[in-house]
Amino acid sequence: MANKTEAEILGINAYIRQTFFATELAKINKAKGEFLATQADMFGKVQLFVNIDGETTSDLETRLQAAQDNGDSNLVGWTIVKGS
Amino acid sequence: MAWTAPSTWTTGQIVMASGTDSLNEQVRDNFLALDQHAHTGVAGDGSSTLTGISISNVSGYQFADQSADPNVTGTLQRNGANLLYYNGTSAINLTASDQAVGTPSLRTLGTSGTVAAAGDHTHTIGGTTYANFTAIGITSPQWNNGATNLQTVDTETQPTTTTPPNETVHMNYNRILAYSTSTGGYVTEYFDLMLYLDGVLVSSTSGYSTALQSYIGYGAQFNAAYGAINNSSVTFEFKAQPDVAIQPIQNNGVTIRCLKSLNIMHITT
Numbered sequence: 001m002a003n004k005t006e007a008e009i010l011g012i013n014a015y016i017r018q019t020f021f022a023t024e025l026a027k028i029n030k031a032k033g034e035f036l037a038t039q040a041d042m043f044g045k046v047q048l049f050v051n052i053d054g055e056t057t058s059d060l061e062t063r064l065q066a067a068q069d070n071g072d073s074n075l076v077g078w079t080i081v082k083g084s
Numbered sequence: 085m086a087w088t089a090p091s092t093w094t095t096g097q098i099v100m101a102s103g104t105d106s107l108n109e110q111v112r113d114n115f116l117a118l119d120q121h122a123h124t125g126v127a128g129d130g131s132s133t134l135t136g137i138s139i140s141n142v143s144g145y146q147f148a149d150q151s152a153d154p155n156v157t158g159t160l161q162r163n164g165a166n167l168l169y170y171n172g173t174s175a176i177n178l179t180a181s182d183q184a185v186g187t188p189s190l191r192t193l194g195t196s197g198t199v200a201a202a203g204d205h206t207h208t209i210g211g212t213t214y215a216n217f218t219a220i221g222i223t224s225p226q227w228n229n230g231a232t233n234l235q236t237v238d239t240e241t242q243p244t245t246t247t248p249p250n251e252t253v254h255m256n257y258n259r260i261l262a263y264s265t266s267t268g269g270y271v272t273e274y275f276d277l278m279l280y281l282d283g284v285l286v287s288s289t290s291g292y293s294t295a296l297q298s299y300i301g302y303g304a305q306f307n308a309a310y311g312a313i314n315n316s317s318v319t320f321e322f323k324a325q326p327d328v329a330i331q332p333i334q335n336n337g338v339t340i341r342c343l344k345s346l347n348i349m350h351i352t353t
Binding site: 005006009010013014017025030033034035036037038039040041042049051 | 285288
């Protein structure tokens with residue numbers, strides 16, 4: 001598989017945070033330092049870093065993986081790295 | 085001598101010495117024609133060349149020793165114990181092994197410059213060189229209250245050895261945190277972090293929070309390093325951009341601080 005381009009790397013981060021987890025991102029309490037971060041690299045790996053009250057990293061990873069398994073075209077070609 | 089189609093004699097016919105249907109024509113001249121004709125391709129004479137030949141089930145070819153190398157393009161010829169092929173430039177010895185570099189030939193297995201590596205050969209790391217960049221502190225330019233602009237945190241260009249050009253260059257930015265001397269004290273800021281290798285984005289973290297650290301000095305690391313560098317140098321560039329505008333409480337501005345370490349592993353096989 002060809003290396004991911006800059007547009008693809010930035011695009012997958014934006015899609016996961018701002019579209020797929022838009023609801024979770026919106027309820028982040030910045031005063032408490034909560035976060036929902038993603039990291040993507042040129043080799044097609046994408047990873048979640050989550051600290052949001054009421055959410056767990058594993059739950060969000062499971063939902064993301066399920067979306068990919070169900071054919072979410074935005075996630076095609078990416079490997080979701082779990083267990084951050 | 086031309087060939088004459090054989091006659092059919094009839095009962096009582098008188099056979100002459102010469103002339104049509106004579107013994108000279110029918111016997112002497114036709115025997116001479118058979119004996120002396122060339123293979124011109126004319127009907128009845130055959131041809132000296134064979135076309136469209138397909139050979140199968142040949143148990144072996146035996147080449148007569150010509151005691152010389154071939155010198156006609158496309159010729160396969162034996163010279164003593166060697167079988168050689170002339171490709172228009174030189175006679176290639178097809179039976180010799182381990183010829184000079186650049187000369188096609190059979191190769192035995194081994195480790196020298198004119199033999200082939202075995203399929204189960206191993207690669208060993210010839211040496212590892214660590215540059216003097218371990219745990220160097222980096223401070224980015226400052227972002228002020230409300231800023232969202234992209235800035236370069238650090239640029240590192242490292243020359244690499246090109247003989248042989250097998251090196252892995254590993255760059256690691258770690259303990260990344262947002263530092264502020266603001267009177268409001270420590271607050272969380274959100275950044276997008278990008279690491280470029282020779283101008284190509286190789287890794288990006290979006291929404292990175294300085295809250296990923298539990299205490300100053302234990303910040304999460306931005307570990308992205310890439311190798312097998314064949315260029316004469318490699319440049320890493322670490323960029324950052326606030327994902328959320330810097331908070332007003334940061335009245336003295338915010339900088340990103342981190343440590344960087346770099347090592348170069350030179351690999352010989």
